[in-house]
Amino acid sequence: MxxxxxxxxxxxxxxxxxxxxxxxxxxxxxxxxxxxxxxxxxxxxxxxxxxxxxxxxxxxxxxxxxxxxxxxxxxxxxxxxxxxxxxxxxxxxxxxxxxxxxxxxxxxxxxxxxxxxxxxxxxxxxxxxxxxxxxxxxxxxxxxxxxxxxxxxxxxxxxxxxxxxxxxxxxxxxxxxxxxxxxLASLMEYCTSNRERMWFMPHIDHDAAKCKNCRQCIESCDAGAIGCASEKEIAIDKSRCNKCYRCIDVCPSGALGTNWKQAVFWVRAIRLLAxxxxxxxxx
Missing domain, CATH: 3.40.50.360 (Flavodoxin domain)
Structure with a gap:
């Protein structure tokens, strides 16, 4: 089989x-x-x-x-x-x-x-x-x-x-x-798209001073939202980013991050609807 x-x-x-x-x-x-x-x-x-x-x-x-x-x-x-x-x-x-x-x-x-x-x-x-x-x-x-x-x-x-x-x-x-x-959970599901629900979560920040230009973030992004702005700098297209935050996990130099306090705040708030x-x- x-x-x-x-x-x-x-x-x-x-x-x-x-x-x-x-x-x-x-x-x-x-x-x-x-x-x-x-x-x-x-x-x-x-x-x-x-x-x-x-x-x-x-x-x-x-x-x-x-x-x-x-x-x-x-x-x-x-x-x-x-x-x-x-x-x-x-x-x-x-x-x-x-x-x-x-x-x-x-x-x-x-x-x-x-x-x-x-x-x-x-x-x-x-x-x-x-x-x-x-x-x-x-x-x-x-x-x-x-x-x-x-x-x-x-x-x-x-x-x-x-x-x-x-x-x-x-x-x-x-x-x-x-x-x-x-x-409330049902109302949010039918009245909003997942792109609209992403709006509550923080964007990804890039610290050029820490970036080693290893391009692991580019390879990890299934949405194609990360590219090269120059030889030594990446650019993140916020309109394409799905805010899965996988690029933050794969970055070896800590050049990528986000406002995790905001993210955790909204996760806790949404948990109240569950x-x-x-x-x-x-x-």
Whole structure:
């Protein structure tokens, strides 16, 4: 049996779960391949998988913009079963597994399961430790052993049903239940775009004096928002920046930063809107 595991990850949370899914399928003697979406080359992958596992983090209550573009460019996988999941910092989630499922249905897949999984929030306190590494309310210690065991069991259970040709699709209405409840959260989802929700978060700052011109930030930016202004200076296009802050993490010289106090303030404020923000599985 053949499986294709695709994920998008900035902080590493989604990558760890994708690797866990990979190990779960290998344990059942499946031929399983795993790729970050940005590294997946359809021209070099001629196989037709029996199962696709697709995972992304939640960014601004939505599929990350760069991930959505990569998913839209995937080829058809008619007849493949698919499991979708999202990771989020125990804050607002809003229908991301449902939106992933709709994308894969458009590729000809049959949706057989989905999940929303709490993981450490990536916003940094004073630019150092992640909020999710410090506070339980924002995903500290998640996913714990129980959640990891459940995730593995769900993946292996789906694999077993595919092997036995006993798999059944789930209704999209079931995946709609994987969302944050609450009037304010719902209102914000339907009345604002993710680009508008980004407006509350701080822009990225560049300190030219610290910059070593290594260009790691340019290579890390899936939005193409970072370029060279001159031989020794980079430029950030704020209109294209998705404010995922991955470039800050990869910069070895500390030349990139942001107002983390503002970011953490808004994360805490948005957390007050969250209802039903917890790990859930549908399979």
């Amino acid at each position: 053949k499986a294709l595991i695709l994920y998008y990850s900035c902080s590493g949370n989604t990558r760890l779960l994708a690797q866990q899914a990979h190990e779960a399928l290998l344990s059942r003697q499946w031929n399983a391949d795993i790729f970050h979406l940005r590294d997946f080359n359809t021209d070099r992958y001629p196989h037709h998988p029996d199962l696709i596992v697709l995972g992304v983090p939640v960014q601004y209550w939505d599929i990350p913009n760069s991930a959505r573009h990569l998913i839209e460019n995937l080829p058809p996988y008619n007849g493949a079963s698919a499991f979708v999941f999202s990771t989020f910092g125990n804050c607002v989630i809003n229908r991301v597994p449902y939106l992933l499922a709709k994308e894969l249905i458009g590729k000809g897949c049959t949706i057989v399961g989905g999940a929303q999984i709490v993981a450490p929030h990536a916003a940094k306190v004073d630019g150092r430790q992640r909020l999710g590494d410090l506070e339980t309310a924002f995903g500290k210690g998640q996913p714990d052993d129980d959640v990891s065991m459940q995730f593995t069991a769900v993946i292996q259970g789906i694999a077993e049903k595919i092997e036995m040709k006993n798999i059944a699709r789930i209704e999209l209405a079931e995946l709609k239940k994987l969302h944050t409840r609450g009037m 209802r039903g923000a917890e790990t859930k599985f549908v399979a």
